[in-house]
Every structure is written in structure tokens, then in C-alpha cells.
Amino acid sequence: MTTLRRPNGLRGGSTSRLPDRVMKAGSGLFAGGVVALVVAIGLMLAVSSRVTWSTFGLSFVTGTDWDPVASIYGALPFIVGTLVTSLLALLLAAPIGLLTAIFLAELAPRRVALPLSFLVELLAAIPSVVIGLWGVFVLSPVLRGTVEDWVTHTLGTVVPFFAGPTFGVGIFAAGVILAIMILPTIVAISREVITAVPLSQREAMLALGATRWETVTKVVLPYAASGIVGAVILGLGRALGETMAVTMVIGNKTQVPTRLFDQGQTISSQIATTFNEASIGLQTSSLIALGLVLLVMTIGLNVVARLLVRRVAGDGVGMATGG
Amino acid sequence: MTAIASAIPATLVRSRSDRRRSIVDRTFRVLCLVAAIICVVPLFAVIAYVAINGAGALSLDLLTKAPRALGIGGGAAAAILGSIQMVLVAAVLAIPAGILAAIYVSEFGGRRSATVIRFAADVLVGIPSILMGIFVFTFLVLPFKQYNAFAGSVALALLMIPVIMRTTEEMIRLVPKDLPEAALALGVPAWRTILSIVLRTGLTGVLTGVMLAIARAAGETAPLLFTALGSRLINVGDFAKPMDALPIFIYVNARQPYDALNAQAWGAALLLLLFVLTVNILVRARTLGRRPR
Numbered sequence: 001m002t003t004l005r006r007p008n009g010l011r012g013g014s015t016s017r018l019p020d021r022v023m024k025a026g027s028g029l030f031a032g033g034v035v036a037l038v039v040a041i042g043l044m045l046a047v048s049s050r051v052t053w054s055t056f057g058l059s060f061v062t063g064t065d066w067d068p069v070a071s072i073y074g075a076l077p078f079i080v081g082t083l084v085t086s087l088l089a090l091l092l093a094a095p096i097g098l099l100t101a102i103f104l105a106e107l108a109p110r111r112v113a114l115p116l117s118f119l120v121e122l123l124a125a126i127p128s129v130v131i132g133l134w135g136v137f138v139l140s141p142v143l144r145g146t147v148e149d150w151v152t153h154t155l156g157t158v159v160p161f162f163a164g165p166t167f168g169v170g171i172f173a174a175g176v177i178l179a180i181m182i183l184p185t186i187v188a189i190s191r192e193v194i195t196a197v198p199l200s201q202r203e204a205m206l207a208l209g210a211t212r213w214e215t216v217t218k219v220v221l222p223y224a225a226s227g228i229v230g231a232v233i234l235g236l237g238r239a240l241g242e243t244m245a246v247t248m249v250i251g252n253k254t255q256v257p258t259r260l261f262d263q264g265q266t267i268s269s270q271i272a273t274t275f276n277e278a279s280i281g282l283q284t285s286s287l288i289a290l291g292l293v294l295l296v297m298t299i300g301l302n303v304v305a306r307l308l309v310r311r312v313a314g315d316g317v318g319m320a321t322g323g
Numbered sequence: 324m325t326a327i328a329s330a331i332p333a334t335l336v337r338s339r340s341d342r343r344r345s346i347v348d349r350t351f352r353v354l355c356l357v358a359a360i361i362c363v364v365p366l367f368a369v370i371a372y373v374a375i376n377g378a379g380a381l382s383l384d385l386l387t388k389a390p391r392a393l394g395i396g397g398g399a400a401a402a403i404l405g406s407i408q409m410v411l412v413a414a415v416l417a418i419p420a421g422i423l424a425a426i427y428v429s430e431f432g433g434r435r436s437a438t439v440i441r442f443a444a445d446v447l448v449g450i451p452s453i454l455m456g457i458f459v460f461t462f463l464v465l466p467f468k469q470y471n472a473f474a475g476s477v478a479l480a481l482l483m484i485p486v487i488m489r490t491t492e493e494m495i496r497l498v499p500k501d502l503p504e505a506a507l508a509l510g511v512p513a514w515r516t517i518l519s520i521v522l523r524t525g526l527t528g529v530l531t532g533v534m535l536a537i538a539r540a541a542g543e544t545a546p547l548l549f550t551a552l553g554s555r556l557i558n559v560g561d562f563a564k565p566m567d568a569l570p571i572f573i574y575v576n577a578r579q580p581y582d583a584l585n586a587q588a589w590g591a592a593l594l595l596l597l598f599v600l601t602v603n604i605l606v607r608a609r610t611l612g613r614r615p616r
Contacts, residue, residue, distance in 0.1 A: 023514040027427035030420045031436075034485060035443040041450065041458050048461060099358035107355055116359060118607060123366040125603040127542025129570045130592045133577050134369045137376075137585070180365045187362060211348035234449075241451025243545040244574060268453050268545070275457070275549055291454050302449035306442075 042295060049289035051282055060289060066254050066270075068279070073286035075293060077256045081171065081264040082294070084257060085246065086239035088175025089182055094232050096179075097186030101228075102216055104187070105194040106202075117191070124184035132248030135177045136169065140249055143176065144168035148261050161259055167251060170263045174250040181242055182235035189234060189309060193227030194220060196313040223312075230308030237301040241294060243268040267294045370596070377593025380586040390555045395583045399591045401557045402572035406595075408559070409472055409551060409568060410541050413479035418533055420480070421487025426517055428488070429495045441492075444485040453545035455481055460549040472558065472566035475551025479543060483536040490532025494525035531606050538602040542595060544570035569595045 052060055052073060063074015100120070104113045148166040155162040197220050205215040221228070251263025252273050265273075267290045278284045388398035424444075428437045455478050463474035498521050506516040522529065547553070553571035558564055569591050576588035 017512050017514075019515075020513045023517070024427070024431045027423040027431060030424040030484075031427035031432065031440045033420070034424055034440055034447060034488065037481065037484075038443045038446050038450075041454060044458055044461055045454070048457075096358045096361055099355045100362045103355035103359040107352055108359070116363065119363045119366055121607060122600065122603060123363070125538065125599055126366070126369055127544070127570060127595060127599060129542065129544045129573050130373060130596055131369060133573055133588055133592050134372055136577060138368070138372050183362055183365075211344055213348040213351040214344070216351070237449055241449075241453070243451060243453045244570070248574070248577060268451055271453055271457070272545060272548060275460075276552070288457060291457050294451060295454055298449055298451060299446055302446060306445055 042292075045288055045292040045295055049285050049292050051285040052289040055282065060286070061293065064256055066286075068283050071282055073282065073289075075267070075286075075290055077254050078265055078267040078270045078290060079293065080256050081250070082240055082266040082268070082297075084171055084264070085174040085178055085250070085266055086236055088172070089178030089239045090232065090236055092176065092179035093183050093186055093235060097183050097232075097235070098190055098228060100183075100187045101190035101194055101231075102220075105191045106212065106216060106220065117188070120184050120187050123180070124188075128181070128242065128244040129248075131177060131181060132245035135173065135245055135249040139176065140168035140173045143173055148172065152261065162261075163259055164261060166261045167263055169249050169251040170261050171250065171257050172260050174246045174264070174266070177245050177249050178239045178242055181245060182239050185238055186231050186235040189231035190224075190228050193224045193231065193309060193312045196227070197223045226308045227312030230305040230310075230312075233301050233305035233308065237298050237305060240301070241268060241298050243272050247272045267291070370600075373589065373592050373596050376586070376589035377591075377596075380590030381593065382590075385587060385590045389557045392555060395581050399569065399572050399587060399594070401554060401567040402569045402591060403594065404557060404559060405472070405551070405554070405566040406541060406569045408562075409476045409479060409547075409566060410537060412473070412476035412562070413483060413540055414533070414537055416476065416480035417483035417487055417536065421484045421533075421536075422491050422522070422529065424484065424488045425491035425495060426522075429492050430513075430517055430521070441489075444488050447481075447485040448489075451545070452478075452482055452543055453548075456546040456549045459546070464550060467563075469563065470550065470552035470565045471563050472551045473562040475547045475566060475568070476562070478546035478550045479540040482543060482546060483540050486536040486539070487532050490535070491525075491529050494528030494532070495521055497528065498524045527609075531609070534602050534606045538599045542570055542599055544568075544574055547571055 056063065056073065060073060061075050061079065063072070064076045065072050065074050066077060067073075104117055108116065144166050148164075148168070151162050152164040152166055156164060201219050201223060202215050205219050210218070246266055247269035250265060250269055252265055252269060253263040254265050254270070255262070257264040271287050271290060275284070275287050278287055382398070384396075385398040386403070387400050388396075389401040390397040390399075424440070428440050432440065459474050459478040459481070463477060464470055502524060503516050503520050506520045507513070511520075547568050547570065551568060551571070552565040553575060554565040554567045556567075558566045573588045573591045573595065576584040576591070579585065
């Protein structure tokens with residue numbers, strides 16, 4: 001069968017004619033453009049932020065003050081804000097997403113699994129700004145009146161991390177919103193890697209009299225483990241870069257958050273709220289430096305995640321939901 | 324398969340340990356079901372609130388008037404028109420670029436260059452869209468000292484290209500190989516084979532990817548903030564000037580301390596959500612179940 005396939009598309013076919021060569025060159029231009037774009041974005045962020053790096057060096061990353069008036073810029077509040085909200089999102093979304101993926105791939109009959117996957121995909125399609133709108137006016141007040149109130153009055157009296165005051169908007173609300181937004185990514189990709197586990201593996205377990213729980217935990221999950229980790233990391237990558245919804249519910253306060261219900265700011269929300277008003281020069285350069293930090297974080301995570309997913313489920317998986 | 328699975332515990336529940344195993348198994352199944360339900364609750368909650376609050380805010384003014392120059396009132400007409408224009412221009416820029424890139428990767432490129440390009444497209448999809456905003460700002464706003472709608476369209480287009488490229492490529496891969504081979508054997512030139520056979524056969528699939536990319540671009544806010552900026556004026560056709568868009572309109576009005584403006588944000592959110600969900604439902608309903616995703 002493989003001998004009949006064109007090994008590399010039409011290469012080696014009749015590509016000698018002029019129009020063919022024009023098409024090859026033209027399409028190659030755009031394909032090369034995709035690669036060039038990635039490089040250009042990285043270079044542009046590095047070049048446009050050079051003033052910041054030459055002024056502060058690596059202490060930019062560890063500095064806790066962001067003071068345009070005194071021309072002192074430190075990225076730590078935003079880096080911490082980004083990491084804390086994203087990890088919180090992961091903590092909430094990973095278990096729920098994985099269980100849902102197992103439900104869809106292993107337990108639910110087809111007529112339930114199909115519409116349910118469809119609904120999860122739809123969740124991914126809702127624009128970030130609409131989720132943010134809902135987050136500000138609906139979710140935050142509800143969180144404040146229930147979870148935040150309860151936690152501050154119980155755990156909060158003992159552990160300072162859980163103490164008040166509560167605002168509704170803040171780190172915690174941002175984490176919950178992010179969890180909702182990365183669920184589709186985690187569910188869709190975990191489901192694909194779980195589906196990729198050979199049926200014979202499960203059948204062997206079931207034939208031995210194992211329950212579904214035993215089959216899933218002893219055979220399916222170990223087999224799909226690296227792919228699932230990849231799915232979760234891909235979700236994390238998405239959480240790190242998510243901008244609008246977070247900007248709307250995090251409270252936009254420049255401080256290193258020390259408590260769960262503090263208000264804060266992520267890298268992307270800081271850029272979104274202050275870039276347009278920033279004075280050209282050190283301030284803009286520092287915001288772009290923040291962007292570079294974010295770029296390095298997300299690209300690093302994405303590369304690792306895709307390699308992991310590919311190991312289990314092969315090439316081209318998770319594209320449609322990867323963003 | 325599920326029939327077998329549910330039959331097993333019934334026959335196995337004999338000893339105490341078997342009963343324990345059965346309880347663990349059942350708890351696990353219930354937990355999975357609960358998780359799946361939790362997953363769809365936010366979807367329905369968002370849709371319901373947007374529908375209710377948005378329907379209350381829908382009015383002729385919202386659809387036909389620009390925001391008042393000062394104070395409260397007016398509508399989202401500038402945003403609606405702006406979104407349509409900018410997304411259309413972005414699509415015109417991104418569709419040929421994305422499709423051509425896909426053609427190169429699947430038909431002309433060698434194995435190694437195809438891998439590199441695919442990888443770059445994957446990385447591009449993962450780059451936060453706000454960084455795309457900064458990128459385009461540097462090249463198309465800063466030199467002209469003027470926020471402009473063209474920069475907004477370019478930013479949206481750059482976000483659409485990798486999505487269109489990867490979906491097109493997937494569709495090309497699904498075209499049976501004997502079709503182009505037959506054409507080539509008949510002496511049809513490669514370019515003609517690609518356009519009339521390969522792309523023609525995969526056309527619905529390509530359109531699917533294009534429509535999904537358009538729906539996503541229509542909802543993007545972050546890349547527009549530093550490029551098209553938003554505007555209180557209706558701007559038709561002047562891409563050298565700032566232009567409003569529905570997502571920006573929602574973001575700006577949600578942050579105002581006036582109920583009337585917040586209501587406008589809900590109204591605009593309803594319009595945006597209607598468009599995005601309609602496209603997604605129509606497009607995905609066709610492909611539902613064709614390929615596990």
C-alpha cells in the first residue's frame with residue numbers, strides 16, 4: 001500500500017513546468033513565513049526590551065517594585081501572579097478534566113459521549129472577554145458570598161494564607177475562571193490519548209475479571225500517562241497566556257500576592273491594562289520585557305507538552321484545541 | 324463493551340473484598356459522571372446569563388447608534404461595523420496565506436522542512452495573543468504614530484494563519500491519494516492538480532477550518548487593544564484610523580461604573596456569542612463523530 005503513496009506529496013511529479021515552480025515558490029514563501037514569524041516575534045520582543053535588560057539585568061525578574069514614577073521596574077508581582085493563578089487553575093481543572101476524559105473515552109455510551117464532547121468544545125469557543133464579563137458580574141460575587149466567605153471564617157482564622165479580606169475579584173476568582181477556560185483543552189487531549197490506548201490492553205484486564213476502576217488505573221492511565229501530562233501542561237500553557245478574562249476578574253493590583261483572596265495582576269493583564277498609557281522608553285520596554293518572559297514560559301511549556309502528547313498519540317493531535 | 328463491563332461486577336460480588344472492589348468501582352464511575360457534568364455547567368451558566376442580561380439590553384439603539392461622544396447612551400453600531408470590517412480583511416489576508424502554507428507542507432516540502440514548519444505553526448498557536456498585539460504594534464502602529472484598523476486586521480490574520488494551515492493540511496491528508504495520482508498520470512500539471520483535485524475535494528473541510536478561525540478571530544480582544552484601539556466613532560472603510568470592535572466594546576463598557584453601560588456590554592456579548600456559537604454549532608455539527616477530537 002505504501003508503495004503506491006506519493007512519499008512526499010507531489011514532489012518528484014511533474015513540477016518542472018513554470019507555473020508549478022511558481023506555485024512551489026509561492027506556497028514555500030508563506031510556509032517559510034510561519035517559521036519566520038515565530039523567530040520575528042521572539043527577536044522583536046528581545047530587541048524592544050533591551051533597555052530594560054541593560055538597566056536592570058536579571059534583577060528585573062526578581063524585583064518586587066513596579067514604579068513608573070521612580071522608573072523602577074521589577075517583574076516579580078506579575079510572574080508570581082501568573083504562576084499562582086495558573087497553578088490554581090491546574091489544581092481545579094486537571095482532576096475534573098481527567099475524570100471527564102475518562103468518562104467520555106471509557107464509560108459513556110457513544111450517544112452520550114458525542115454530544116458531551118461537543119458541548120466541551122463549545123466551551124472552548126466562547127470568547128475570553130465574554131467569560132470575563134460573566135466572571136466579573138456573576139461568578140465573582142457568588143464566590144465571595146460562598147467559598148471565600150466560608151474559607152476565611154474557618155481556615156482563614158488559623159492559616160494566614162486563607163485569611164481575608166475578600167473582594168470577589170482577585171487571584172482566586174482568576175484561578176477559577178482560568179480553570180473553566182483550560183478544561184476543554186485538558187479534556188479533549190486527554191480523551192484523545194486515552195482513546196489511543198490499544199483496546200486489547202483493556203480487554204485483557206476485563207477478561208481477567210478486573211473492574212473498570214482497576215482497568216483504568218492499572219492499564220489505561222499508565223499507558224497514556226505521558227500524553228495526559230502533556231495535555232495538562234498544554235492547559236497550563238494556555239492559562240499562562242490567557243489575557244482578557246483574567247484581566248477582568250483579577251483586581252489589577254500590582255503586588256506580590258501573599259493570600260489566596262488577594263487582588264493581583266498577571267503578566268498579560270499588566271500588559272493589557274497599562275501598555276497603551278505607558279510612556280515610550282523604559283516603561284514600554286519593561287512591559288515588552290514582561291512579554292518576553294511570558295513568551296519564554298509559554299513556548300517552553302508548549303514544546304514539552306507536544307513532545308509528550310506525540311509520544312502517545314502520534315503527530316497532529318490536539319491541534320484544533322491547542323490554542 | 325460497556326455491557327460486558329457492567330455485567331462483570333454483578334457476577335463478581337461474592338466475597339467481602341469483591342464487594343469493596345465493586346464499591347470503589349461504582350464510586351469511580353459516579354465521580355467521572357459528576358466531573359463531566361461539572362464540565363458543562365459553566366457553558367450553560369455563561370450562555371444563560373448572557374442570553375438573559377443581553378436580551379434585556381438589546382434595542383434598536385444598540386444596533387444602530389454609535390456611543391455618545393460624552394456620557395452614557397448610544398449603542399454598539401461602531402463596534403459591530405468595526406468587527407465585521409476588520410475580521411473580513413483579516414480573513415482575506417489569512418485564508419490564502421494559510422492555505423498556501425498548507426499546500427507547501429503537504430505537497431512540496433520535504434519531510435524535514437514540513438516538520439519544522441508544522442512545529443512553528445504549533446508554537447504560533449500557543450503564543451499568547453496579546454504578544455501578537457505588541458508585535459504588530461511595533462511594526463504597524465509605532466512607525467505611523469497612529470493606532471489603525473489595518474494593524475488590527477493584521478494581528479487577527481497572524482492568529483488565524485496557523486489555525487487555517489493546520490486544518491487545511493489535515494483535510495488534504497484525508498483526500499484519497501489515487502485522485503491526484505490519476506490526474507498526474509493523465510499529464511495534468513501539479514499546480515492544476517492541487518487546485519482542481521486536492522483542494523476541490525477537501526473544500527468543505529478547508530471551509531470548516533476557515534469558519535472556525537473566523538469565529539475565533541471575531542472574539543479576540545487582546546491583539547486589538549494596541550492596534551485598532553477601539554473608537555467611539557463609526558468608521559467605515561478608513562483602515563488608517565482607529566476602529567472599534569465588539570470584544571473591545573464589551574471590555575471597555577464592562578469596566579465602566581454605570582449600569583447602563585454594563586448593560587450595553589451584555590447586549591454586545593449576546594451578539595458576539597450568537598455569532599460565535601452559530602458558526603461553531605453549524606460547522607461542528609457537520610463533522611460531529613467523523614473523527615474523535
